[in-house]
Amino acid sequence: MLFSELNFWAFFAIVGGLYVILPHKAQNRMLLVASYVFYAAWDWRFLSLIMLSTVVDYILGLRMAKETVEQRRKLFLYISLALNLGMLGIFKYLGFFVESFEALLASVGFATDPLVLSIVLPVGISFYTFQTLSYTFDIYRRDLEPAEDFFDFALFVAFFPQLVAGPIERAKNLLPNIALPRVLTWKNFERGAVLCLLGLLKKIVIADGIAPSVDAIYASPDPSRLDIIFATWLFAIQIYCDFSGYTDIARGVAKMLGFGLMRNFAQPYFASDPQEFWRRWHISLSTWLRDYLYISLGGNRGGSFKTYRNLIATMVLGGLWHGAAWNFVLWGSFQGGLLAVHRAIAGRQKAGAEGVARGLKGMAVRVLSIAAFFQVVCYGWLLFRATSFDQIANFTGRIIGTVSAPAVVSVPTPPLAAFLCLGLLFVWDLMTEKSNEVHFYERWPTPVRTAMYASMFYLLAFGSTTATSTFIYFQF
Amino acid sequence: MHKSVSVIGLTIVWILVLDVLVAGVLPLAERTGKAGSLIQYFEYGRSVPGKLDVWEDNPGVPGNLYDVAWTDELLERSAERFAGEDTANGPVVRSYGMSFVNRIMRQAEKIDPELNWDSHSGPGAPPNFTYAVFESDQPNRRQGDVAVLGILSSAVPSMAAMSNSTWAFEQPAPYTYPIFRLQGEGLQRIDPLVTNAEQFRQLRADPAARREWYAQLREQDFFYGPQAFGMSWLDVSPFARLVRRSVATTTLQQAKNKVIEKETYPYNDVLIRMVREFSRTAKADGQRPVVFLIQSRNPRDVDLLTLLKPTLDAEEADYLATAEFVDPSDPAAFLPDGHYKAERDQQFAEQFLAIIN
Numbered sequence: 021m022l023f024s025e026l027n028f029w030a031f032f033a034i035v036g037g038l039y040v041i042l043p044h045k046a047q048n049r050m051l052l053v054a055s056y057v058f059y060a061a062w063d064w065r066f067l068s069l070i071m072l073s074t075v076v077d078y079i080l081g082l083r084m085a086k087e088t089v090e091q092r093r094k095l096f097l098y099i100s101l102a103l104n105l106g107m108l109g110i111f112k113y114l115g116f117f118v119e120s121f122e123a124l125l126a127s128v129g130f131a132t133d134p135l136v137l138s139i140v141l142p143v144g145i146s147f148y149t150f151q152t153l154s155y156t157f158d159i160y161r162r163d164l165e166p167a168e169d170f171f172d173f174a175l176f177v178a179f180f181p182q183l184v185a186g187p188i189e190r191a192k193n194l195l196p197n198i199a200l201p202r203v204l205t206w207k208n209f210e211r212g213a214v215l216c217l218l219g220l221l222k223k224i225v226i227a228d229g230i231a232p233s234v235d236a237i238y239a240s241p242d243p244s245r246l247d248i249i250f251a252t253w254l255f256a257i258q259i260y261c262d263f264s265g266y267t268d269i270a271r272g273v274a275k276m277l278g279f280g281l282m283r284n285f286a287q288p289y290f291a292s293d294p295q296e297f298w299r300r301w302h303i304s305l306s307t308w309l310r311d312y313l314y315i316s317l318g319g320n321r322g323g324s325f326k327t328y329r330n331l332i333a334t335m336v337l338g339g340l341w342h343g344a345a346w347n348f349v350l351w352g353s354f355q356g357g358l359l360a361v362h363r364a365i366a367g368r369q370k371a372g373a374e375g376v377a378r379g380l381k382g383m384a385v386r387v388l389s390i391a392a393f394f395q396v397v398c399y400g401w402l403l404f405r406a407t408s409f410d411q412i413a414n415f416t417g418r419i420i421g422t423v424s425a426p427a428v429v430s431v432p433t434p435p436l437a438a439f440l441c442l443g444l445l446f447v448w449d450l451m452t453e454k455s456n457e458v459h460f461y462e463r464w465p466t467p468v469r470t471a472m473y474a475s476m477f478y479l480l481a482f483g484s485t486t487a488t489s490t491f492i493y494f495q496f
Numbered sequence: 497m498h499k500s501v502s503v504i505g506l507t508i509v510w511i512l513v514l515d516v517l518v519a520g521v522l523p524l525a526e527r528t529g530k531a532g533s534l535i536q537y538f539e540y541g542r543s544v545p546g547k548l549d550v551w552e553d554n555p556g557v558p559g560n561l562y563d564v565a566w567t568d569e570l571l572e573r574s575a576e577r578f579a580g581e582d583t584a585n586g587p588v589v590r591s592y593g594m595s596f597v598n599r600i601m602r603q604a605e606k607i608d609p610e611l612n613w614d615s616h617s618g619p620g621a622p623p624n625f626t627y628a629v630f631e632s633d634q635p636n637r638r639q640g641d642v643a644v645l646g647i648l649s650s651a652v653p654s655m656a657a658m659s660n661s662t663w664a665f666e667q668p669a670p671y672t673y674p675i676f677r678l679q680g681e682g683l684q685r686i687d688p689l690v691t692n693a694e695q696f697r698q699l700r701a702d703p704a705a706r707r708e709w710y711a712q713l714r715e716q717d718f719f720y721g722p723q724a725f726g727m728s729w730l731d732v733s734p735f736a737r738l739v740r741r742s743v744a745t746t747t748l749q750q751a752k753n754k755v756i757e758k759e760t761y762p763y764n765d766v767l768i769r770m771v772r773e774f775s776r777t778a779k780a781d782g783q784r785p786v787v788f789l790i791q792s793r794n795p796r797d798v799d800l801l802t803l804l805k806p807t808l809d810a811e812e813a814d815y816l817a818t819a820e821f822v823d824p825s826d827p828a829a830f831l832p833d834g835h836y837k838a839e840r841d842q843q844f845a846e847q848f849l850a851i852i853n
Contacts, residue, residue: 026743206500239795239825430828436537470503474510481738482537 021061023269024224031058032273039277044201048175051277055180059143062184066142069107074177076103077152081159081166081173093160100156104149111142112344144184146341150308152177155191157312164191172198179279181270185263187284187304194279202278211459215272217476218448221441222265225483229438230254233431238405242426248415250431252398255405257442260288263302283458287449289397292389293366294358297397309338327363332356342404347412351403358396437483444479511735518734540666541737541744543728547668548661552697561660561669565618565625568692571632577614578636588612589852590637592630593646594621596790599835600816601644603845611849618671620664622654623647625673627770628685631777639782642852645774646788647767647804649797649824650834653752656718656761658688663719663752665744670696675716676766683769686716718760723747756798763798768807775813786851789817791824793834814851818844 021028035054039047060067077100084096155176158164167173176195182188237243237251264285271281284304291297298306317330332353339352406412417423451460461469518538526535536559542550551562581588589604591597594617605611616629626646637643654663658675661668672688689712690696699706713720723744730736754760771787778785787808789800801817808815822829822840829840836844 025746209500210503235795236793236825236827240828241823241826242828426828428828432827432832436534466502466506470506471510473503473507474514477507477511478514478735478738481735481742484738484742 021058023266023273024220024228036276040204047202048172048198051180052171052175052178055175055178055183058180059178059183062143066145069111069142069145070148070178071174073104073107073148073152074174076100077156077177078167078170078173080156084156084159085166097156097160101153104153108145108149111145147186147188148177148183150188150305150341154188154308154312158191164195167191167195167199169199179274181273181277181279182281185266185270186302187267187270187282188308189281189304193282197279204278208278209276212272212275212277214461214473215268215275217272217473217480219265219268219270219272221476221480221483222261222268222445224265225441225480226438226445227258227262227265229441229483230258230434233434234258234405236432237430238407238411240430243415243418244426244428244430245418245421246429247431248402248418250429252402252405254431254434256289256394256398256401259401259404260285261445287453289394290390290449290453291397292386292393294355294362294393294396295366297393298355298359305338305341309334313337324364328360331359331363335359346409347403347406350409350412351400354400354403358400435483437479441479441483444476515733515735519732522734538734538737541734541739541741542731543726543740544661544665544668544724546728546731548670549700552700559667561619561667561671563693564669565621565671566692566696567625567629567632567671567673570616570629571636574614574616574633574636581612583638585612586610587640587642588614588638589642589644590614590616590633591644591646592616592626592633593644593788594618594626594648594651596648596792596835597644597646597788599838599841600788600844600848603838603841604848607842607845608849617646618660618673619667619669620648620651620654620660621646622651622657622673623767623770624655624657624676625671627676627774628674630774631685634777634781637781637783640784642784642786643774643778644786644788645771646790647771647800648790648792649800650792650794652763652767652798652800653755654719655763655766656751656755657720658713658717662713662717662721662724663748665724665741665748668724676770678762678765678769683766683773688712718755719748719751721747721751756796764803767803771804771807771813772811775808775811784852785813786848787813787815788848789815789819791817791819793824793827793830795825797824816844816848816851821847 021031031054035051038050042050056067056070059070080096080100084093087093087096155164159166167176172195175198176189176191179189179194179198234251234255237247238255240247243251267284271283274281282304284302286300286303288297288301291300314330314334317333318326319330320327333356335356336349336352339348339350339355342348342351402415403412406415414423418425452458461472464472522535522538539547539550548562551557551560554560555562589601589611591601591613593615598615598617601613601615605613616626616633618625623645630643630645654660656675657663659668659670659672661670670693672690674685674687676683676685678684689709690699699709710720710725723740724747730740751760755763758764774787775785787804789804791797791800799819801819804815805817818824818836818840821843822836829836831837835841
């Protein structure tokens with residue numbers, strides 16, 4: 021059941037209809053059932069993993085909060101880590117490590133019988149695992165009181181709008197929103213509906229519209245330099261629109277139900293350096309990694325070398341979070357390396373001054389920095405999108421000219437609607453950036469605002485003729 | 497409450513205003529000959545009966561496929577040509593295919609101007625069309641002729657259809673073909689009720705015959721559905737056309753996926769039997785069977801060579817598989833319209849001539 025499919029909206033209409041007539045507690049129970057139904061539509065067997073994680077972390081959370089002996093509290097934390105990371109390890113990484121180990125043995129002359137593990141990756145496991153882990157970490161750090169109501173906690177783990185691809189919510193934010201009665205307001209409904217509309221435009225019209233062009237070049241045995249550059253630019257747009265489109269719809273649906281999910285993207289391609297980029301891209305993951313991994317590793321306490329090491333280690337693990345493949349490790353290393361280099365060059369002084377452009381010269385410098393850094397980000401996306409190390413080496417060689425490539429450009433042209441919508445998105449992000457206000461359009465008179473909504477509906481219909489595909493981040 | 501009503505109401509009013517504006521601008525743009533592709537974009541979303549009515553009323557419009565590839569007419573022309581052929585000119589290559597096959601054959605004619613070629617083709621024709629025409633055209637082939645059966649990978653799912661009008665939503669050529677089902681060790685052929693353009697024209701004035709035809713499609717064709725055929729009155733609204741196009745293409749893609757997943761139609765077994773019967777029939781008639789396996793650009797297409805090579809080898813039938821010469825994942829091999837570039841077709845043609853000489 022994809023957000024971009026009509027059956028999801030039929031499902032949501034039923035959920036919404038029941039929601040408005042039920043009292044608060046019954047709303048929560050109904051949402052829990054709906055969330056399980058939503059997940060079971062993919063594969064009901066993996067519901068057992070969510071339920072297991074829910075039961076164990078609920079009990080451990082309560083025990084940990086009551087426990088005064090530090091060693092016992094630590095033991096409860098380790099049990100939670102073992103369960104959650106164990107599930108993630110088995111379902112997401114076991115096959116990868118076994119294959120890599122076999123390849124390593126083979127490379128030094130030890131042939132082994134190949135062990136083929138056909139393990140299916142449960143949708144969204146990386147997202148809900150990190151979400152429940154943040155819950156136990158926060159209780160362990162005494163930053164959070166455990167949930168009293170088991171079913172409320174179960175809803176926190178499985179809340180359907182963000183269950184399969186985030187945002188990775190923190191219990192401090194979502195649990196009170198579940199536990200306390202929510203007020204349904206027209207303002208929230210309108211904001212939620214606009215987010216959904218924007219998300220659908222990003223996903224259906226832009227991401228799905230340009231996906232075939234990207235796929236064609238990344239499947240091509242002999243692309244030209246310009247093909248690779250254009251296709252990688254397009255992939256940068258595709259992955260942003262695909263993932264932020266999903267997040268927008270998730271936040272929009274939640275908003276209409278009275279929930280406030282965290283913002284996951286803040287115009288990431290307006291970043292001019294790696295630090296700024298990670299404050300704008302996949303915010304729920306980057307803050308998770310910062311709070312629970314980077315800081316746990318020591319953060320920036322302990323000198324420059326240890327800071328760089330911690331940055332790179334955090335980003336390598338962040339890369340591996342995306343998938344069990346070496347290109348994600350390489351992508352994570354690339355991002356960690358960028359952050360370390362940036363930190364070494366720019367230091368801390370620049371923080372706080374970023375984004376400030378004074379005068380025409382300042383603005384020009386900022387625009388050029390953004391354009392230049394976008395190319396760096398795009399090279400990272402090449403590592404991310406490539407299907408093998410060979411392809412990375414080949415494509416890199418073609419870009420820098422060490423591998424011969426044809427001169428022709430053969431990227432299939434994306435549909436007109438994708439370009440129109442991209443123009444709208446650029447203006448939208450620019451206005452959000454300039455006004456520093458995500459609801460900038462609320463200041464507009466109703467006739468103007470509604471004309472924009474109507475245009476967005478029309479554009480959605482205009483561009484929704486391409487084949488829809490699953491969201492890229494579902495595989496993580 | 498007042499605010500919500502005004503926002504929702506005004507949004508609907510704006511959509512209507514936009515719709516009326518677009519509906520007004522489109523004919524204007526059409527008359528001035530501007531924005532042709534944009535007009536086409538909106539036209540694609542008409543219901544299938546709506547598009548067919550436009551085609552019938554405007555025979556000269558570009559892209560009109562109303563009168564193409566009707567089986568009765570193809571066979572009639574084939575019989576006329578057969579009767580007029582001078583057997584002294586040598587054997588004839590009789591192809592049963594689609595534009596991909598025709599393009600290869602045209603290249604073959606350029607290389608070998610002596611080549612005698614008789615084409616039977618339909619736009620985007622699925623294997624049930626090419627195989628059915630091959631079967632029906634049996635009286636119009638001689639001993640020593642070469643019979644070419646074209647199989648296009650992107651059209652394989654459409655073996656579960658009886659007409660392009662049910663699955664090719666944007667270009668619904670109404671020509672028809674039988675559907676084949678497994679029966680014992682062979683195939684059962686279910687012929688369509690409508691087999692020529694004249695019969696099809698009469699459906700417009702004969703509601704009972706039209707109902708009967710639609711009933712056959714509903715019963716036999718896995719792609720026929722209301723999303724493409726129902727509520728033609730909505731065609732007046734460009735917005736509704738866009739929505740229909742979206743819904744119809746999604747539904748049809750789902751129907752294709754179900755065929756590929758073998759949930760609804762055993763395309764693989766049917767295709768294997770078609771190739772087997774094609775080879776055996778041609779050989780029994782003293783003709784040379786050659787199967788063209790044309791792998792089009794979509795990576796999700798059925799891999800024809802993997803599916804059919806064991807059968808072709810077992811039957812000792814000649815074949816030309818485009819995937820053996822060109823990687824179908826290479827976008828540089830294709831034109832923007834999805835056909836192979838001329839140099840690739842030339843390469844295939846050379847291979848074909850090497851097979852038959």
